[in-house]
Amino acid sequence: MILLFIENLFISLSSVFANKTRSILTALGIIIGVVSVTMMGTLISGLDKTFENSMSWLGKDILYVSRYEWFGDMEWWEVRNRPRIRPEYVDKIKVRSKYALAVAPVMQRGASLSYGEKETRTEIFGTNEDYMETITTNIVQGRFFSKNEDRSGSRVTVIGDGIKEAFFGDQDPIGKYIKIDNIKFRVIGVLEKQGKFLGLFSVDKQAILPIGAYNRIFSKRGWMRLSIKIPENKIEEGLDEISSVMRHIRGLKPNQKNDFAINQTKAFEKNYNTLKLAIGGTGTFITLLSLIVGGIGVMNIMFVSVKERTREIGVRKAIGATKGMILGQFLMEAVLICLIAGLIGLLISYIFSILLNKIFPSTMDIWLATFSILMSIVVGVVSGLIPSYRAANLDPIDSLRYE
Amino acid sequence: MVLIALNNIYKIYNVGGEEVRALDGINLEIKENEYLAIMGPSGSGKSTLMNMIGCLDTPSSGVYQFEGEMVQEMDDDQLASIRNRKIGFVFQTFNLLPKATAQHNVEIPLIYGNIRKNERIKMASKALIDVGLADRMHHKPNELSGGQRQRVAIARALVNSPSIILADEPTGNLDSKSGHEIMGILDQLHQRGNTIILVTHEDNIAQHAHRVIRLFDGKITEDSKVKSE
Ligand SMILES: Nc1ncnc2c1ncn2[C@@H]1O[C@H](COP(=O)(O)OP(=O)(O)OP(=O)(O)O)[C@@H](O)[C@H]1O
Ligand SMILES: [Mg+2]
Numbered sequence: 209m210i211l212l213f214i215e216n217l218f219i220s221l222s223s224v225f226a227n228k229t230r231s232i233l234t235a236l237g238i239i240i241g242v243v244s245v246t247m248m249g250t251l252i253s254g255l256d257k258t259f260e261n262s263m264s265w266l267g268k269d270i271l272y273v274s275r276y277e278w279f280g281d282m283e284w285w286e287v288r289n290r291p292r293i294r295p296e297y298v299d300k301i302k303v304r305s306k307y308a309l310a311v312a313p314v315m316q317r318g319a320s321l322s323y324g325e326k327e328t329r330t331e332i333f334g335t336n337e338d339y340m341e342t343i344t345t346n347i348v349q350g351r352f353f354s355k356n357e358d359r360s361g362s363r364v365t366v367i368g369d370g371i372k373e374a375f376f377g378d379q380d381p382i383g384k385y386i387k388i389d390n391i392k393f394r395v396i397g398v399l400e401k402q403g404k405f406l407g408l409f410s411v412d413k414q415a416i417l418p419i420g421a422y423n424r425i426f427s428k429r430g431w432m433r434l435s436i437k438i439p440e441n442k443i444e445e446g447l448d449e450i451s452s453v454m455r456h457i458r459g460l461k462p463n464q465k466n467d468f469a470i471n472q473t474k475a476f477e478k479n480y481n482t483l484k485l486a487i488g489g490t491g492t493f494i495t496l497l498s499l500i501v502g503g504i505g506v507m508n509i510m511f512v513s514v515k516e517r518t519r520e521i522g523v524r525k526a527i528g529a530t531k532g533m534i535l536g537q538f539l540m541e542a543v544l545i546c547l548i549a550g551l552i553g554l555l556i557s558y559i560f561s562i563l564l565n566k567i568f569p570s571t572m573d574i575w576l577a578t579f580s581i582l583m584s585i586v587v588g589v590v591s592g593l594i595p596s597y598r599a600a601n602l603d604p605i606d607s608l609r610y611e
Numbered sequence: 612m613v614l615i616a617l618n619n620i621y622k623i624y625n626v627g628g629e630e631v632r633a634l635d636g637i638n639l640e641i642k643e644n645e646y647l648a649i650m651g652p653s654g655s656g657k658s659t660l661m662n663m664i665g666c667l668d669t670p671s672s673g674v675y676q677f678e679g680e681m682v683q684e685m686d687d688d689q690l691a692s693i694r695n696r697k698i699g700f701v702f703q704t705f706n707l708l709p710k711a712t713a714q715h716n717v718e719i720p721l722i723y724g725n726i727r728k729n730e731r732i733k734m735a736s737k738a739l740i741d742v743g744l745a746d747r748m749h750h751k752p753n754e755l756s757g758g759q760r761q762r763v764a765i766a767r768a769l770v771n772s773p774s775i776i777l778a779d780e781p782t783g784n785l786d787s788k789s790g791h792e793i794m795g796i797l798d799q800l801h802q803r804g805n806t807i808i809l810v811t812h813e814d815n816i817a818q819h820a821h822r823v824i825r826l827f828d829g830k831i832t833e834d835s836k837v838k839s840e
Contacts, residue, residue, distance in 0.1 A: 215722045222710055523706045526667055527767065528695020528723040530688045604667045608706070 212533055213540075220541035223513065224548065234509040235549030237502020238587060241495050242553025242580045243560070246572060248491025250561045252484055254570030259480050261403065263473055269440040270342050271450055272471040273297075274433035279479050280469065290467045293432045295419070297457055298336065301436065304453045307446035310341035310437040313419055315430050321415060323375040323386045330371065330413040332388060334422025342435035350382040350397035358418035363425075366397035370412030388415060391425055447472070499583070502549070503591040510542050510595035514602075521599055522607025535600040542592020543585055550584030613679075614775065614806055615641040615664055620673035622659050622829070633659040634670070635829035641808065643774065646801045648817040649810045651826035657810045658779055660826065664808060665698050665777045666690045695723050699768025701778035705760040707752040713739060713763045714748045720771045738766040742796055758789030765796055769805070776800060778809040782816055794819050 224231045272278075276287045298311045315334040320327060333339075337355045340347070349372075353364050365388065372381050381395045393415075402411050438446030447470060454468050514521070521534055554577055564570045622634035633656045641647060641664075649657050662668035663675065666682060675682040677693065685693070694700075699720075707716045717735040726734070739748050742762040752760055761781060768776050778797065782790030798819055801807045811817050818837065825833035 211722060211725055211727070226710065519706065520708060523702075523708070524719070524723075525691065526665070526694060526700045526706075527720045528691050528771075530691040530723075532688070533723060605662050608667075608702070 212536065216533075216537045216540040217544075219537055220544045223541055224544055227513075230509060231545050231548070232552075234505040235502060235545050235552075237498045237500075237505055238546050238549035238584055239502075239553040239556070241498040241502055241587075242550045242584060243557050244491055244494040244498060245583065246554060246557035246576050246580050247560055248487060248495070249576040250557065250564065250570045250572050251487055251491075253573060254564065254568050255480075255484065255487075257570075258568045259476075263476060264344060266473045266476070267342065267344055267437070268473055269438055269443065270473070271436045271438060271447060272433055273436060273450065273454065274469055274471065275431065277469040278471045278475045291458065293434060293468065295423075295432065297434060297454075300457055301434070301450065301453055304456070305436075305446075305449055307438045307442055307449050308436050309439065310338035310435075312336055312339040312342045312435045313432050314339070314435055315419060315422060315432050317426060317430055319389045319415075319426070321371060321375075321386055321388055322390075323384070326375050328371070328374055328413065330368075330415060332422070332426075333414060333416045334419040334426070335416060336419055338437075339416065339435070342437050345402060346400045347397045348400045349380075350395070352397055353418050358420045361420040361424050362418060363391065363393045363421050364396045364418065365393040366399060366416040367395055368399050368412040368414040369401035370410060371415060372398045374413075386415075388417070389426070393417065393421075443472075499587055502546075503587045506542055506545055506588065507591040507595060509545070510538060510592050511598070513541065514538060514595050514599040517599075518602065518607045518610040521602050522604050522610065525602075525604035526608065531600040534602075535596045538596035538599045539589065539592045542596065543588035546584040546588030546591070547581070550581050553584075554580060612643045613640050614643050614677070615639070616674075616676040617663070618674040618676075620663060620670045620675060622656070622663065622668065623671045632829045634663065637673070637829070637831060639824070639831065639834075641806065643806055644801070644804055645806055645808075646819070646821040647806075647808045648820035648823045649808065649826060650812070650817055650823060651832075655826040656829040657826055659829075661777055661779050661808070661810055664775075665700060666693050691723075695720055696771055697773050697775060699765075699771065699773040699776045701761070701764050701768050701776065701781045703780040703783040705752070705757075705764045705784070707760060707763055707767075709752050712749045712751055713744060713755065713766075716752070716763055717767045717770050720767060724771055734770055735766070738770040739763070741769070742766045743792075756789070757785050758792055761785060761789070761793050762796065765793070765800075769800060773805075775806045775808065778807070780810050780812070782811070782813070790816065 274293060275290045276282070293313075295313055298313050301308055301311050312335050316331055318329060319332045320329050322328075336358050337353060340352045347366065348369075350366070352366055353362065357364055365386070367381065367386070375381065375386060376384065381398060384395050385392045386395060387393070399412075436450060438450075451466065451470055454470070455466065458467060460467065524534060558572055561570050561572045617637050617639040620634050620637040621632065624631040624633060637660065649660060651657050659668065663670060666677065669683065677697070682690070708719070711719075714732070714735050717738050718731050721731040721734060736748065739745065742765050744759060744762050744766065747755060747759060752763070755763065765776075776797065781797070782793055785793065794816060797807050797809065807820070809816075809820065817823050820837060822834070822836050824831050
């Protein structure tokens, strides 16, 4: 049996290679199918990793109160007409809420930072001493500013790892003065390195200032949001409570709608899952479609191959080939075409995934690769079955007569 | 010993509602080591008879015993096995696999007979040497003359040491010199103990045989011993 297997392998190999172009063209659908299924998997697993990383920076136990919903479908003018989030909300919430463990106001704008000759544009954040509790990043050097420094408008700043690298390199930045929009600030701390959020923008190039100083020096305008930390096991209750506290602050009547938004990382997750479903759905659809097209192509070419080799089949039968042996021969050929196509597809995907890896972490999953090869083999068997069966059941005399 | 016994064999085709009796009540016994020529006009059923004897075709009615066994009762795989081990076919149009070398063409019956590679190569080489193609083993069919191709086909037919060689107009596509060489090989095989059955139109080819039967419209019209054994 093994002998015959090897023989069939050689027959099929020579047949496939004798018709290289035809075989490849036929199997194009399979190639596309394998590329799409592996790329889909690679894309999703890459996105998953990126998403998980990014989401870990936003705490699950943090509520973000602001004017707009992250994934809302409100018109921009409707949002614009909502009242601002005001600094005094911080204390009001702290007094009224029993779930709020930390409340940090956050304002943000672009600014130019410089140290000596070096200069860079970046985002600066104005916040209070609670801020560190509402983010997952740690201080790696120095310290965060205190309540007193905030209240007194001290010109101190905590910088991101990116700024530290750019300005100080290996030097100790603590105690050094940098200029933010030409105003001197003393560096008191450095944040841990983080990378890029959702692979889009770096959060390492930032400077955090006490909101007191921020407001005094930069405009009081601009949007403020609140980051509120609540106990991890009381998210729902916290959300309800903060919502009613905000409604109370805003003096809303029961029949009035909220004129503020409370966002959660969940909103990201929901949207992300929708995106994932879309990628998965599209990928599966393309895969199935191309496999069907490819399978039909292979079936067609196998019918042609059987027809072309009718006489050969007759001869083989005359010298002692059984039906099973002929079936095996053609089935092997169909599987071989699909297998080669699968391997080509895999190679293409692999190259793609290396390129993709430059944008976000994406590695081709070994299981997915194995699966896609198995899938090609299955398509080969399925599409080769009918032509092979026909070949096996050809009448030897008719085949020998065949011109 | 009787190798082949055909008893009242009919092969009837239905073409457009009309009955074609390719074989019309054939009774024939062939003994071991006979050298038989089948002659007759075109369409008389010679090839049909050959295919019947070679277990490629099944009769519409009648009884065929091969080495005493009922051929009708065998399944496809058993028939394939008989063709592989007991019968060697030689065709008018050679029917070699075009992409395979002479050596490989001759090996194919051995592959179906599940014979190991080393053994196979030895047997195939020996068969090719026997037909005088020692120096053409690795040529492909299109690199060989017609006579050489037919010799490869004969090597393929005899490689499994079958008892019977069936040759349907083996010289039909060859010039007379090549034809004579082929007949020489068949004569030798007969001398070595094989049973040879061949179809031919030509009297001088038929003269190699020791027994000639003539077919006409699917019936045997003449059965004569030409030479005594
Ligand atoms: N598959 C078939 N369907 C219908 N009729 C057939 C079929 N095969 C053979 N025949 C008929 O059977 C008869 C015998 O055919 P066969 O091939 O045995 O003739 P032959 O004696 O070998 O002729 P030739 O010398 O030309 O090779 C012919 O009349 C042919 O038309
Ligand atoms: Mg004929």
